[in-house]
Amino acid sequence: MENLQKKIESLLFVSNKPLSVKALAKFLEAKEADVITAADELIQARAENGVIVLKADEGYQLATASELSELVKNFLNADLREKLTEATVEVLAIIAYRQPISKAEIEAIRGVNSQYSIRALLMRGLVEKIPNPNDARSNVYRVTTEFLQHMGITSVNALPLFEELVKQIQLPEVPQAKAEGTEESENI
Amino acid sequence: MENLQKKIESLLFVSNKPLSVKALAKFLEAKEADVITAADELIQARAENGVIVLKADEGYQLATASELSELVKNFLNADLREKLTEATVEVLAIIAYRQPISKAEIEAIRGVNSQYSIRALLMRGLVEKIPNPNDARSNVYRVTTEFLQHMGITSVNALPLFEELVKQIQLPEVPQAKAEGTEESENI
Amino acid sequence: MHKIKIQQFEGPLDLLLSLIEDQQLDITQISLATVTEQFLKYVKELTELDPTSLADFLSIAARLLVIKSKAILPTLEIEEAEEETGEDLAAKLVLYRQFKEVAKHLKKLDMQGQQSFTRETVFSQRVSFFPDPEVSPDALRDSVLKVLQGLKELDNLPKAQIREAISIQEKIDSLQIMLSRQIETKLSDVLKTAKNKPEVIITFLALLELIKQRIFIVEQTELFTEITIKQYEKTDRESEVEIINSNPA
Secondary structure, rough: OOHHHHHHHHHHHOOOOEEEOHHHHHHOHHHHHHHHHHHHHHHHHHHOOEEEEEEOOOOEEEEEEEEHHHHHHHHHHOOOOOOOOHHHHHHHHHHOOOOOOOOHHHHHHOOOOOOOHHHHHOOOOOOOEEEEOOOOEEEEEOOOOHHHHOOOEEEEOOOOOOHHOOOOOOOOOOOOHHHHHHHHHOOO | HHHHHHEEEEEEHHOOEOHHHHHHHHOOOOHHHHHHHHHHHHHHHOOOOOOEEHHHHHHHEEEHHHHHHHHHHHHEEEEEOOOHHHHHHHHHHHHHHOOOOOOOHHHHOOOOOHHHHHHHHHHOEEEEEEEEOEEEEEEEEEEEEHHHHOOOOOOOOOOOOOOHHHOOOOOOOHHHHHHHOOOOOOOO | OOOOOOOOOOOOHHHHHHHHHHHOOOOOHHHHHHHHOOOOOOOOHHHHHOOOHHHHHHHHHHHHHHHHHHHOOOOOHHHHHHHOOHHHHHHHHHHHHHHHHHHHHHHHHHOOOOOOOOOOOHHHHOOOOOOOOOOHHHHHHHHHHHHHHHHHHHHHHHHHHHHHOOOOHHHHHHHHHHHHOEEEEHHHHHHHEEEEEEEHHHHHHHHHHHHOOOEEEEEOOOOOOOOEEEEEEHHHHHEEOOOOOOOOO
C-alpha cells in the first residue's frame, strides 16, 4: 500500500492536470478503492509539508501549502489573484455546498439568471461543467482543484459545515419544518 | 527549522530549475548554513517518498524517485499519445482559425478556463507560444508548421471555410458590471 | 417609509432581503407583504435601467402581489398562486440568505489571499511531436462551428429576455384602451389575453398600478366570485376594494 502511495505521488508530480481516481486506478492497474485509500493516506502524510495534496471531485493534485502563499507568490513574481465579485462568490458558494448542481437549480436558489457568473467561474477554472450523472443530456457544475488552490484549502471537506454557517438563519418558529423540507428537496 | 524545510520544499516545487543554497538563502532571508541544514534534513525526510529532493552541483531540485522512473515515463508517454479530448481539439481549432491568439481570448471565446488544453497542445508540439507582437509582456499562440504539414496543408488559410469562419469568431460582449470576475487570473 | 436605494442588486431575492433587513423584519409572509410596494417601486425604476433582468424581478413581483392581495383579501383565489405560496417564498428567501452567509465565508477566504500554487512551468515545454491522427482540417472546422453555436446562444440570451419583458407601460396603455371601449371587464378575461406567464405577471402589475392611481377599481360582489374591473367613478367609492394600500398593512 505504501508503494501505491509513492506511485500516486510521483504521477501527481509529473501530471499537468489533476488526476482522477479512475485515471490513477487504470494506469496503476489497481482497484479504485485501493487508490482512494492510498491517496487519502498520502493527503494525511503530506498535510504538514510544504507541498500538499489537494482533493476535489475531479481528482488529486499537488500544490504548495496555502500558508506559504505569500512566499511563493513573491518567488514566482505572480500577480495577486483578482478577488471574486459578489455575484460570482454567491454562485460559487452554492456550487461548493450543493455540488453537483445544475444551472436551473442555482438560478432557483438565487432567483436570478446566473449565466454570466457561471461563465466567469468557468473561465477562471474555479468550477467545471460535467454531464449530469442522472441525465446525460444536461450538465451539472462542481468545484475544481483550482477552487481549492484559490481558497487555500485541501478539499471541500475542509469548508465549515453548511449547517454551522447558517444556524442563525432560519425561518421563525412554526414554518421551520417547511424550510428543512425545502432544503432536502434540492439534492446535495 | 522545520518551517525553513517547508519553505524550501515549496520553492523547489514551483521553480522550473534547480535552486542553489545561495539563491535559497537570499530569497528566504536565511543563513546559508541554515539552508544547507534544512535542505539536507529535507532530503532525509523525503528519501522514501515518491517525490524526492535531489542535490547536484547547481543546487536542489524535486524529482520523482528513481525506482519509479519507468512508471513515470510510461505515464507521460501514454498521456501524450492519447486521443486529444474534445476540449483540447476545440482549443486547437480556435488557435488554428484565429491565430495568433492569447490565452485570455481563447477563454473568452470558449467561456472555459483552457490552461490544461493549451499545455497539452504545447507539450505535443501542435501549437507554440510566441511573444505578443502588440504587447511584449504577454504571449500568443499559433499552430506549428509541423502540425500543418501533418494535416497536409501549408497554411491555415487552406482550412475549410477559413475566410468565412475567421470573421465569425468574435469575442462575446459580456455586460460590464458582471464581467469583472472574468479576467485572467493565472499567469502562464 | 424607507427610500428606495437605486443600486445594483444581485437579483430580486437580494433586493427583497435588503428591503426586509432595512426594516429589521423577520422573514415572514407578513413582512413580505409589507415590503411589496417598495419592491414594485424598484422594479418600475428597473424597467428603464436594466431590461435584461426584468423577467426575474417580475416573477417575484407577481408572487409578492399575490401574497399582498391575499393579506388584504383572504378570500382571493388566484390560480397562479397555487404553485407557490407565501410560505414557499419566505422559505426560499431564507435559503437564499443562508447562501449569502456561506458566500460571506468564501469571500473571507478569498480576502485572506491564502492560496496554493501548482507547478506550471516545467511541463509547458514541448516534449515531442504527438499529433492525434483523427484531428483533420474538417474536424477543426466542425469544432469551430460548435464554438460559434455556443457564442450565438450567449449573444441571444439577453435579447430573448428583453423580448419577454413587454413593458408595463404598454400594458397599462392597452388596458386603458380596453376599458374605454367597454364599461367593465372581468379579471379572468384580462388574464386570458396574456400569452405566457411573464405577460400574466405584467398584466397584474399594470392593473395594480392603475388601481393605485385610482384610474381603475375592482369589485367582488361575493366571496369566491369573479373580480370585476371598472373605470374609477366617484359614486363607486363605497364598494371599492383596494388591493394595494398606499400604506403597508
